[in-house]
Amino acid sequence: MASISIFGIGYVGVVAAACLAKDGHKVIAVDVDHGKIDAINAGRSPIVENGLDALVKQGVDAGQLIATADVDFAIAHTDASFVCVGTPSAGDGSVGLGYVTSVCENIGAALAKKDGFHSVIIRSTIVPGSTEGTCIPTLEAASGKVAGADFGVGYYPEFLRESTAIEDYYDPGLIVFGSLDQATSQILHDINAPLDCDIHSVDVRTAEMVKYTSNTWRAVKVTYANEIGNIAKACGLDGQTVMEILCSDTKVNISPYFMRPGFAFGGSCLPKDVRALRHLAGAKDVPAPLLNAVLEANEAQIAKAEKMVAESKAKTVGFVGISFKPGTDDLRESPLAELASRLIKSGVGVEVFDPYVQEAFDQENSTAGRGNDVVPDLAGRIVPELKTLIESSDAIIVGNLYQDTVEMLDEVSATKPMVDLTRLRRDLTTSGSYAGICW
Numbered sequence: 468m469a470s471i472s473i474f475g476i477g478y479v480g481v482v483a484a485a486c487l488a489k490d491g492h493k494v495i496a497v498d499v500d501h502g503k504i505d506a507i508n509a510g511r512s513p514i515v516e517n518g519l520d521a522l523v524k525q526g527v528d529a530g531q532l533i534a535t536a537d538v539d540f541a542i543a544h545t546d547a548s549f550v551c552v553g554t555p556s557a558g559d560g561s562v563g564l565g566y567v568t569s570v571c572e573n574i575g576a577a578l579a580k581k582d583g584f585h586s587v588i589i590r591s592t593i594v595p596g597s598t599e600g601t602c603i604p605t606l607e608a609a610s611g612k613v614a615g616a617d618f619g620v621g622y623y624p625e626f627l628r629e630s631t632a633i634e635d636y637y638d639p640g641l642i643v644f645g646s647l648d649q650a651t652s653q654i655l656h657d658i659n660a661p662l663d664c665d666i667h668s669v670d671v672r673t674a675e676m677v678k679y680t681s682n683t684w685r686a687v688k689v690t691y692a693n694e695i696g697n698i699a700k701a702c703g704l705d706g707q708t709v710m711e712i713l714c715s716d717t718k719v720n721i722s723p724y725f726m727r728p729g730f731a732f733g734g735s736c737l738p739k740d741v742r743a744l745r746h747l748a749g750a751k752d753v754p755a756p757l758l759n760a761v762l763e764a765n766e767a768q769i770a771k772a773e774k775m776v777a778e779s780k781a782k783t784v785g786f787v788g789i790s791f792k793p794g795t796d797d798l799r800e801s802p803l804a805e806l807a808s809r810l811i812k813s814g815v816g817v818e819v820f821d822p823y824v825q826e827a828f829d830q831e832n833s834t835a836g837r838g839n840d841v842v843p844d845l846a847g848r849i850v851p852e853l854k855t856l857i858e859s860s861d862a863i864i865v866g867n868l869y870q871d872t873v874e875m876l877d878e879v880s881a882t883k884p885m886v887d888l889t890r891l892r893r894d895l896t897t898s899g900s901y902a903g904i905c906w
């Protein structure tokens with residue numbers, strides 16, 4: 468069992484303190500608010516949360532949980548500290564790191580007086596780079612010690628929801644953390660081992676980013692549901708029923724499907740249907756800013772790819788894929804065709820390798836090239852062999868992923884400028900001649 472000091476006895480800190488104490492860990496809760504310290508030591512929760520009063524009392528009565536304002540005492544008598552102080556928005560909307568910085572100064576000063584190893588684990592929500600850019604330098608300056616060697620550092624975000632906080636603690640949907648050192652990683656693994664949830668042990672910045680991605684995703688979901696509810700109501704429909712039915716599809720709608728960063732959406736359905744629902748909302752006088760933003764964001768992703776190609780300075784480019792997704796010859800509102808069209812207009816030579824579109828042309832299907840109203844002379848730009856396309860192009864744009872092209876493209880990625888909109892290999896990231904759109 469670990470012994471842990473918790474800095475900040477707020478909604479996050481007090482739940483963690485009481486649950487860790489219940490699990491048999493020794494917990495020292497630290498705050499600057501003496502009212503909260505007194506409440507804990509009297510066996511009461513300083514916040515209102517289902518079941519928390521009883522859990523705090525149980526921990527205090529068992530001698531597993533105490534509270535204090537004495538930082539030196541807390542650091543000296545524990546192996547690790549959780550930093551759970553608030554990170555309110557600053558005036559410009561940036562994350563407010565004032566409390567985190569001040570608690571890191573206090574912990575650092577106490578670490579200077581401690582001989583044994585100690586891990587400092589940040590749980591407050593802080594933007595990527597804050598642990599490395601603010602917490603670690605502050606801790607090192609105040610302690611005179613080196614992070615990762617003389618003391619441990621980790622980032623371990625909290626995902627609980629107030630009102631179901633204890634339930635969420637014991638039945639989490641997500642556990643992720645990053646650490647600088649093995650000792651800190653081990654503490655976090657040990658604490659989470661009894662929980663029935665996968666543990667994602669990643670680098671510190673990824674853990675920081677996951678927390679924001681989770682919270683903003685929750686916010687987007689609420690806003691989307693509200694927008695649908697408003698449009699449904701204006702149409703005399705029940706938006707809650709609509710959303711319940713939508714959510715019953717866990718194969719596509721509520722699933723990782725469509726949740727992979729990459730290129731813009733397109734095809735015969737999504738763009739026109741977003742436009743039509745937005746138009747319907749307008750006709751009913753219902754504001755739909757999220758639906759508007761969807762089209763704007765999609766356009767920005769095409770513009771981003773265009774800029775990447777311009778940065779490669781290529782005079783001729785070879786598209787791997789031109790249809791709106793692999794496995795089809797459908798070109799309707801393909802964002803790849805739109806990108807090709809913009810490049811042609813700006814004077815770039817464009818050739819295309821797309822086995823599905825080519826097949827349609829070869830078979831002289833009446834629908835060959837169907838839906839393409841942006842790339843002039845598409846049939847004449849089709850190159851049947853990938854090797855030929857690579858040889859004749861200054862840069863390659865990987866638009867659709869065809870499994871049998873991966874090996875050859877992978878080799879080329881090291882030598883020829885490549886703009887990858889889909890990701891050839893999971894471990895490829897932008898470097899040298901290779902540029903990934905979101906990686």
Ligand SMILES: NC(=O)c1ccc[n+]([C@@H]2O[C@H](COP(=O)([O-])OP(=O)(O)OC[C@H]3O[C@@H](n4cnc5c(N)ncnc54)[C@H](O)[C@@H]3O)[C@@H](O)[C@H]2O)c1
Binds near residue numbers: 475570
């Ligand atoms: N509330 C939630 O549901 C929730 C969930 C997940 C993550 N978070 C994140 O966790 C962090 C904490 O949130 P919260 O809602 O628990 O905050 P809170 O405001 O309820 O509690 C913060 C506590 O820190 C104390 N504090 C401030 N400076 C201190 C110092 N120098 N030393 C010791 N204690 C100090 C305050 O007195 C307060 O008791 C935030 O970054 C928040 O975004 C919150």
